[in-house]
Amino acid sequence: MSDGNVTSRAHAPVGEEELGGTGRTAKLKIFRGDASGGEEVEYEIPLVEGMVILDAVLYIQAHQANDLAVRWNCKAAHCGSCSAEINGIPRLMCKTRVEEFEGREIHVGPMRAFPVIKDLVSDVSWNYEVSSKITPFTTSQRAPFTMYEEDVERLYEPKKCIECFMCQDVCHVLRTHHKHAEFAGPRFFVRNQWLEMHPMDEADRLGDLKEKNGLGYCNITKCCTEVCPVGIKITDNSIIPLKERVADEYYDPARWLMRKIQGRRNGGRNGS
Amino acid sequence: MAVETNGRREDYEVREHDVLVIGAGGAGLRAAIAAAQRGLSVGVVTKSLLGKAHTVMAEGGIAAALGNVDPDDSWEQHFIDTMKSGKFLNNWRKVEIYAKEAPAGVIELEQWGALFNRTPEGKISQRPFGGHTYRRLAHVGDRTGLEMIRTLQEKLLATDARVYMETTVTKLFKDERGRISGALAYTRESGRFVFFKVKAIIMATGGWGRIYKVTSNSWEGTGDGVILAYDAGAELVDMEMVQFHPTGMVWPPGVRGILVTEGVRGEGGILRNSRGERFMERYDPERKELSTRDVVARANYTEVQEGRGSPHGGVYLDITHLGREKILKKLPTMYEQFLKLADVDITREPMEVFPTVHYNMGGIKVEPESCASTTVPGLFAAGEVAGGLHGANRLGGNSLGDLLVFGRRAGEGAAEYIEQSVHAAGAPDEEIQEEIRRVLEPLERPAREGDESPYLLQEELQEAMMEHANLMRDEDSLLKGLEKVLSIKRRLPNVKVGGTRMFNPGWHTAQDIRYLTQISEIIIRCALERKEKRGAQWRLDCDELVEEYGKINFVVKKTEQGEVGIERREIPPMPEHLAALFREEKAKV
Numbered sequence: 001m002s003d004g005n006v007t008s009r010a011h012a013p014v015g016e017e018e019l020g021g022t023g024r025t026a027k028l029k030i031f032r033g034d035a036s037g038g039e040e041v042e043y044e045i046p047l048v049e050g051m052v053i054l055d056a057v058l059y060i061q062a063h064q065a066n067d068l069a070v071r072w073n074c075k076a077a078h079c080g081s082c083s084a085e086i087n088g089i090p091r092l093m094c095k096t097r098v099e100e101f102e103g104r105e106i107h108v109g110p111m112r113a114f115p116v117i118k119d120l121v122s123d124v125s126w127n128y129e130v131s132s133k134i135t136p137f138t139t140s141q142r143a144p145f146t147m148y149e150e151d152v153e154r155l156y157e158p159k160k161c162i163e164c165f166m167c168q169d170v171c172h173v174l175r176t177h178h179k180h181a182e183f184a185g186p187r188f189f190v191r192n193q194w195l196e197m198h199p200m201d202e203a204d205r206l207g208d209l210k211e212k213n214g215l216g217y218c219n220i221t222k223c224c225t226e227v228c229p230v231g232i233k234i235t236d237n238s239i240i241p242l243k244e245r246v247a248d249e250y251y252d253p254a255r256w257l258m259r260k261i262q263g264r265r266n267g268g269r270n271g272s
Numbered sequence: 273m274a275v276e277t278n279g280r281r282e283d284y285e286v287r288e289h290d291v292l293v294i295g296a297g298g299a300g301l302r303a304a305i306a307a308a309q310r311g312l313s314v315g316v317v318t319k320s321l322l323g324k325a326h327t328v329m330a331e332g333g334i335a336a337a338l339g340n341v342d343p344d345d346s347w348e349q350h351f352i353d354t355m356k357s358g359k360f361l362n363n364w365r366k367v368e369i370y371a372k373e374a375p376a377g378v379i380e381l382e383q384w385g386a387l388f389n390r391t392p393e394g395k396i397s398q399r400p401f402g403g404h405t406y407r408r409l410a411h412v413g414d415r416t417g418l419e420m421i422r423t424l425q426e427k428l429l430a431t432d433a434r435v436y437m438e439t440t441v442t443k444l445f446k447d448e449r450g451r452i453s454g455a456l457a458y459t460r461e462s463g464r465f466v467f468f469k470v471k472a473i474i475m476a477t478g479g480w481g482r483i484y485k486v487t488s489n490s491w492e493g494t495g496d497g498v499i500l501a502y503d504a505g506a507e508l509v510d511m512e513m514v515q516f517h518p519t520g521m522v523w524p525p526g527v528r529g530i531l532v533t534e535g536v537r538g539e540g541g542i543l544r545n546s547r548g549e550r551f552m553e554r555y556d557p558e559r560k561e562l563s564t565r566d567v568v569a570r571a572n573y574t575e576v577q578e579g580r581g582s583p584h585g586g587v588y589l590d591i592t593h594l595g596r597e598k599i600l601k602k603l604p605t606m607y608e609q610f611l612k613l614a615d616v617d618i619t620r621e622p623m624e625v626f627p628t629v630h631y632n633m634g635g636i637k638v639e640p641e642s643c644a645s646t647t648v649p650g651l652f653a654a655g656e657v658a659g660g661l662h663g664a665n666r667l668g669g670n671s672l673g674d675l676l677v678f679g680r681r682a683g684e685g686a687a688e689y690i691e692q693s694v695h696a697a698g699a700p701d702e703e704i705q706e707e708i709r710r711v712l713e714p715l716e717r718p719a720r721e722g723d724e725s726p727y728l729l730q731e732e733l734q735e736a737m738m739e740h741a742n743l744m745r746d747e748d749s750l751l752k753g754l755e756k757v758l759s760i761k762r763r764l765p766n767v768k769v770g771g772t773r774m775f776n777p778g779w780h781t782a783q784d785i786r787y788l789t790q791i792s793e794i795i796i797r798c799a800l801e802r803k804e805k806r807g808a809q810w811r812l813d814c815d816e817l818v819e820e821y822g823k824i825n826f827v828v829k830k831t832e833q834g835e836v837g838i839e840r841r842e843i844p845p846m847p848e849h850l851a852a853l854f855r856e857e858k859a860k861v
Contacts, residue, residue: 008573008576008577008581008585008586008626009522009584009585010486010520010522010528010576010584010585010586010626010627011485011486011585011626011627011738011742012585016525016526016528017525019525019528020523020524020525020526034774048524048525048526049524049525050523050524050525050526050527050613050614050615051524051525051526052526052613055526061727061777061778062725062727062728062731063727066725066726066727066769066770066771066776066777066778066781067769067770067771067772067776067777067778067779068777069774069775069776069777070777071320071321072490072491073320073324073325073326073328073490073491073492074324074326074328074329074490075490075527075530076329076527076530076531076609076613077608077609077612077613078328078329078415078418078605079323079324079328079329079490080324081320081321081324095612095613117461117774117775118774118775119775121461121775123461124321125437128321128322128429128435128437131426131429132429132430136385136426136427136429136430137384137385137426139383142383143379143380143382143383144338144379144382144395144396145382145394146393146394146395147390147394148390148392148394149389149390149392151394152387152390155387156387156412156413159387159412159418159419159422160415160418161422162328162418163323163422191426194387195385198385198387201385230608
């Protein structure tokens with residue numbers, strides 16, 4: 001019993017390349033360098049059936065370049081750690097199959113809207129600073145709440161966000177115009193969206209959205225929506241509804257007058 | 273102050289807090305929030321970015337006797353289910369606290385903005401899960417862990433706690449009276465060292481699934497916390513108990529071991545072998561697919577071993593009968609995962625699954641109320657790194673609940689400890705320098721013949737554990753495994769890595785391998801001691817549920833010689849109010 005215990009290939013104590021080897025190889029050009037610069041280095045690896053870019057990168061790390069810097073965690077597209085630019089487009093490496101590039105070159109590099117640290121890793125800490133400045137969920141009601149499926153259904157989509165920051169990477173306002181100081185970026189409009197639409201939330205974020213988060217900079221090119229790995233319709237379902245609320249609040253002359261007279265009051269807008 | 277040994281001295285930053293939380297999964301975040309709410313200065317270190325810890329992978333839900341769907345549910349029934357699943361090795365006081373407090377933990381998450389699926393009455397919905405008598409798991413589709421970690425993360429960001437992302441702790445320091453006084457860490461980005469001057473440490477580093485090749489755990493699950501604590505003199509308990517989740521992905525090779533949520537079976541998924549038989553009818557006729565994880569994992573394993581497996585060496589898990597619409601609503605992540613990674617449309621065809629290493633029931637032995645280590649003053653532990661709650665087998669959904677209940681208690685326990693303590697934190701520079709030299713060794717020493725790659729050594733260890741400490745074990749194989757692990761341990765000084773200190777995963781892996789090897793040795797030694805079949809410890813060469821072993825936990829502590837000391841510790845008898853629950857339950861049947 002002892003040694004011959006393992007009969008399932010699923011537990012076979014061998015590497016992936018032995019299990020699902022195709023007899024072919026794949027070549028990847030990977031950015032090696034840091035903030036001061038760098039260049040692409042080509043690596044050749046044994047191609048395994050179903051292989052994703054992250055598998056290839058980890059193979060290179062284990063066998064050819066031990067110090068190749070890469071972020072990853074779950075390897076199942078749930079955590080959003082392994083974002084990189086693959087042939088110039090931000091993708092999750094764990095979800096991008098190598099065979100998709102059959103006959104084409106594969107270039108892998110770090111997200112470029114943030115400062116590069118090393119190789120495939122960029123400094124995304126700015127995102128956490130933005131997040132910490134958003135007014136968190138605020139309510140005077142005591143949980144457990146009575147909320148019906150139809151009240152909360154539309155919150156499920158923004159709540160799916162895995163914080164891969166690829167929407168931030170691809171956004172022109174950040175990537176091209178470097179408005180990091182004045183613009184929160186698509187990820188945080190998604191967060192604002194669920195907060196603003198939560199039936200029990202009572203905080204007012206419209207002023208911050210307009211003034212601090214720079215919602216007006218977005219010119220709805222939908223680049224963010226295109227790269228979202230969990231399919232959040234960021235522009236249509238997060239940004240546009242928020243823009244409408246800000247417009248109603250600040251650019252409707254009747255409301256403007258009311259605000260001048262009364263100051264802004266909470267309530268009445270939830271569920272709108 | 274500058275003591276120079278070996279001709280060099282390394283600069284390090286000093287950060288001062290009341291308490292340092294190591295790990296930023298559910299337990300660490302909940303603990304940090306509790307400590308910050310008590311007015312303490314809190315530092316949180318995490319090896320990854322915030323919000324990426326393994327909690328994010330939890331899919332099925334949080335087990336809590338809210339009684340929203342089945343009003344007959346109660347903390348007493350949750351207690352009974354948990355003790356039975358753990359084959360009575362659990363710390364009954366810990367289970368009692370857990371069963372009573374889990375509902376409040378869930379409601380608190382809702383208070384902080386977490387969103388769960390709803391019942392028609394507008395309450396938090398609850399789904400059935402293996403081994404739970406009632407529908408008990410509060411959930412949101414199959415991404416409950418994401419909801420939990422994001423809620424806690426956003427709550428934490430709104431406190432004064434300071435988060436040190438991508439930072440790895442290498443050693444805990446104690447004062448002359450054995451009290452926690454600090455920790456040394458390095459930042460992954462720069463490789464620079466930081467000394468945390470703290471009076472208390474809350475260990476919340478999660479598990480050690482990465483000692484196995486086929487695991488649902490990310491690279492982070494290297495058990496740093498359990499060995500940091502062990503090296504500091506903490507007791508560990510139930511270390512032989514490793515949970516193999518019954519359903520991990522099988523094909524293609526790159527996804528081997530990735531988790532397929534128990535939610536699939538909770539929603540009605542059926543397991544079949546290559547002959548189309550619903551084989552769970554043979555292993556557990558009453559509960560079938562919703563039996564406990566240890567039972568279902570062994571069933572899947574046995575079917576394949578006896579030649580009734582799928583082409584890639586798994587069994588089939590079928591949810592197609594649920595219909596496309598409901599699958600997309602209740603199991604969207606699974607749908608996406610199989611479609612994108614395996615070219616399988618789970619609304620039309622079955623999944624291939626096989627057991628995968630998922631969780632560790634054992635861990636740091638703690639006081640149930642405060643989560644304080646039983647032996648090291650100032651050390652606290654919560655979540656997977658702590659032992660005692662789950663005994664010989666964990667029920668699905670009891671992990672997320674554990675994080676909330678004991679995360680909070682650890683934070684408050686640390687706060688109470690600090691409020692009463694007057695000692696100074698810190699450590700002599702000399703000791704810190706010595707540790708820095710040890711950590712830098714694989715990077716900075718000259719290359720020599722016989723140097724080994726940390727990656728390949730880790731792979732060798734994972735293969736050995738897979739082969740010899742799998743979910744079916746026997747003495748011969750365990751002994752062979754031990755030999756292999758000890759030989760790897762002897763080779764650790766040969767580990768050599770190239771490159772610089774800057775974000776160098778090779779260097780990081782060189783640190784991890786020490787933890788992985790030490791844990792593997794402990795697991796095998798404990799598995800050799802427990803000569804029976806019980807829950808996750810399934811010794812083919814021994815009888816099932818041997819009375820003698822039902823009364824003891826194996827407690828591990830490092831000896832003065834640095835060896836693995838194992839003690840049989842008798843389980844104290846259950847008090848009358850808890851023991852009576854089992855008599856009443858029997859009377860009901």
